[in-house]
Amino acid sequence: MSPVVKILKPFGILDGIRGHELRREVNDLVTTGTDIVLIDLQDVKFIDSSGLGALVSAVKIVRNAGCKLYVCSVNDQVRMLFELTKVDRIFKKFTDQEEFKRQILTSL
Incomplete structure (x- = not known):
């Protein structure tokens, strides 16, 4: 049975x-019933501390439900914020949706 994958695209x-x-x-x-959540950050121009907290909360929600969360299409500002706050350690990041599909979905 294939996992249920949903993609969210905040902007x-x-x-x-x-x-x-x-x-x-x-x-x-x-x-x-979603098994995998992919948050595509392509259209996100800026993340403030509340937005960062929301992403961390999303990880907790997904883990508590026994699911997985990934992010993709992280721009330079968001990447820098992730690195400065060490949040990049809790997210598995992909360049874009295609890389996510190649690495995660084809291995299932």
């Missing part, structure tokens, strides 16, 4: 409001 500035929406979406996905 603009990932702040407190959008972060709350992201947490809610992730929670809804894992409670409705």
Whole structure:
């Protein structure tokens, strides 16, 4: 049986409001049977501390549900923020959705 994969694509500035929406979406996905969540950050231009907290919360939600979370299409600003805060250690990152599909979905 193939895992259920859902892709979320936040956009603009990932702040407190959008972060709350992201947490809610992730929670809804894992409670409705999603096995893998991919957060595509291609259209995110900036992440503030609340947005970063939302991403960390999303990881906790997914792990507690026994699922997996990955991120892709991380721009330079977001990559730098991840590295400065050491959050890059908790995310498995991919260059884009195609790399995610090649590395994760083809191995299942």
